[in-house]
Amino acid sequence: MEINLIKIQEEEKISADYNIINLHGLSKDEEEIINPLVPPTSGLRMEIFDKTESQFNMSLNKLEHFLRVIKAVAAIGKKELKKEQPNVLIVADDRYSATTLIDYASRIFNYEQYTIYHQSREGEVVQGTSYKRGLSRMSSPYASASSALYDNIDLVLMITASHNSFVWNGLKFYIERPIPISGGVMQDVSKLAISLSQIKLSKSYNPIYIDADARNNKYIRKIVSNIINTDVLKAKKVIMWPFLGVAPELKNLLESYGAEVIIIDESRNPPDPTHGFDEKKVTDLMDENKVKIAILLDADRDRLVFITKTKKGYKKLTSNELYTAMMNILSKELDKKFVNVRTIPSDPRCDNGALVNFITGVGYKHLGLIQFMAANRKLPQSQLDTAILYHKDKNNYTKISSVDDVNVVFNKLNYTGDLIFVLWEESGGHTFNILEAEEENNRIVLKSKYPLIGDKYPAPAIIVLCSLLEMGYDLIDYLDETIKGTRTTITATDEIKLKYMSYFSQKIDESIEIKGKKYHIGAFSNNSDKTAIIYFKSEDSMLYIRPSGTGPKIRIYIFGNYKTYKQELENVAKFVRNLELA
The missing domain is CATH 3.30.310.50 (Alpha-D-phosphohexomutase, C-terminal domain)
Incomplete structure (x- = not known):
């Protein structure tokens, strides 16, 4: 497939350190692309390529849509942060348009007086694959988490369209904390993006390079150590098939536990394992290498499919089944105490094992809020106003609209000790956080043991699932098959x-x-x-x-x-x- 990229003509300012891009006007339909009637679950996804049978051709107008939104994020971000010179981490997945958008985004943010951070390791070659890491490449979960793992990162811009086909790309951004931006801030971004007639951007920039992948993996190991013993992974083989790129961060994570990772180096369009794939190709490779576990991942690394070898043969399990079975094993067999925070259309078959159940709207702009409220963290009111949050007690649902509402739930529970907060959605997103419940002045107070992640972060769940499978648990045994x-x-x-x-x-x-x-x-x-x-x-x-x-x-x-x-x-x-x- 031929990939044709473009650059927009810039008006060069000879006596200044910036150039100007004069934008085309927007039609009504284009305005609705930037400010959709139905808000996305997170960020904004837009087409950037026109596709023929043999070519992906980058569209000038579609590229301008992205630059409008990037400029608006930079401007609104400064306003929200109340800083004149904030720090921004700009990263992307391996889509064809990634490098183009990273370069434009870095120049736009640099003009707005941000200090630019990029993920390091450009040019890294992953053994056993044809993969060579491009400019500031990073997975979406690791990118968003970096806003919590680095004290000096004020804003993260993640360029990704998740599981959408390659004609799409998208923009997710995180201000100060790893929860997708929604509500009034997102509306402000869309309105400003639509109103622009030109964009000023720096002629060049000098990024600071950090290895955020390594810091994420160090954090993940701490989280997992509170949940399960991983010694069983030593010297075990695991097959991994990322449908875009090769997920070097997950390969390194699994190898840090002593596992041997075999990569299927083949991108798929769309990069979504729930869309269908050649199962025999995977099971043949499992037979050939005597492997018990194969992990298939979308571009966002959250739409998971596992193929596991059981006594009854190979079994394919999707996210709903994986997470439900995992939590049932953790509660029934390993006596782990967890708070279940799930999206409303997700699987209810692990509710009985949880100490507390919350259900939310779809996406982490809802899911991510509960734990911050439980830990008495301040959140933008506009995010709470647009959130769908309920406490589920048996078959009764009570709306959650404030920190006080969450405190009432945990004071009625009257439990002290570590609580595993499990945030997950029907489409595949999953996040573990560890909070400590303590009694203070006759009230239960929750405190976070580690930085709180309020976005999809499935890597810890992948490690826990692999450990349970290698321990010999059959996940099917922990699902109500009726x-x-x-x-x-x-x-x-x-x-x-x-x-x-x-x-x-x-x-x-x-x-x-x-x-x-x-x-x-x-x-x-x-x-x-x-x-x-x-x-x-x-x-x-x-x-x-x-x-x-x-x-x-x-x-x-x-x-x-x-x-x-x-x-x-x-x-x-x-x-x-x-x-x-x-």
Whole structure:
């Protein structure tokens, strides 16, 4: 495939140290790309290439969309930080447009008086692969965590489009803490980006290089040491297939435990193992090398698929199953005490093993908040206002809107000691944090043992899962097989997504019958009482309907009877698809 990159013509200022890019005007459709009607789960994803059968051609207008947003992030970031010369870490995954966007971003931030930091190791060759690390390459989880692991990093700009196809790229940014920016700050960025007519950027910049990968791996080892003994990984072989790049940071992490990592060096488009792949290719390699575990990863390193060798043959497990089984083993067999913070459409089969359950909206802009609230950390009010946060007690749901609400939950629990906070989402994101619950002045107070990560950070879970599997645990034994979950999608523009949500919002608390099955219609709303997720509840199933924040789709999820769940999902999806929306 031929990759054609471009550079935008710059107006050179001879007597100054900056150039100017004069921007094209935006159409109404382009404005909605930068300020979408349905907010993304995190950051902003936009197309940057036009694709033919044999070429990826970078588009001038689409590149300008990115530069607008980057300029706005730099300006709004300074305003939020209240600093004249902040520090920014600018990194990207291995997408074709990465180097172009890193260079422009570094020059734009440099003009705004930021000190530029890059991830080191450019040119690094990973043994056994054809991979050569490009400019400031880093995985999204390690990038966001760096805002907590480095005291001097004020803002992180991560250039990635996660599991989207290669015509896309995206921008995630983190200010002071590793929680994706949302709410009013994101709106301010979009509005400023749309209003720009020109961009000033430095002619050059001199980045400071840091090895944030190494610091992340050191931190991960501390987290994991509080959860499980990893000695069993020594001299074990693990196959890893990253669908973009070769994940050198995870390879180094596994090798630090004494494991031998075999890389499948083959990128896939889209870089998403849940999209489908050649399973036989993996299992043949497992047989050839006598390997028990194969790990498949998307570009963000959070959409996980494991293939494990069991007594009954090979078994493919997706994120919902992996995390549910893992937490059931940790609580039942290893007596670990955990707080379960999961997205609303995720698997409920580990709820009974948790001391406390919270459910949230989709994405870490919701998930990441609970632990910061539990640790009495101050958060921007706009993030709380747009968050979907509930305490789940059996089948009752209580909305969480303040630190006091969270404190009430833990004081009723009246537990002291280490608590493993588990943050996870149905699409694959997972994060472990360790908090200590102590009694002070007749109240339970939670304090973080290590820097808190409020974004997807699945590497610790990967190490724990590998350790459990090598200990001999069969994950399937810890899943209630009478309940099954899956999802489907319906194609819908942002405008149609909003029409679906408006339609069902008017049906809340009503009953409906689909193919002879009766459902109660309910909803979860944010702290501003805006309906965000619709649910259909029957006697033996729960379905969730929500607009996707990462593409033109409505997502429909089901957890129901293992014999009928697929047909039931098909029936409901057909019903929704056939609605006549004015």
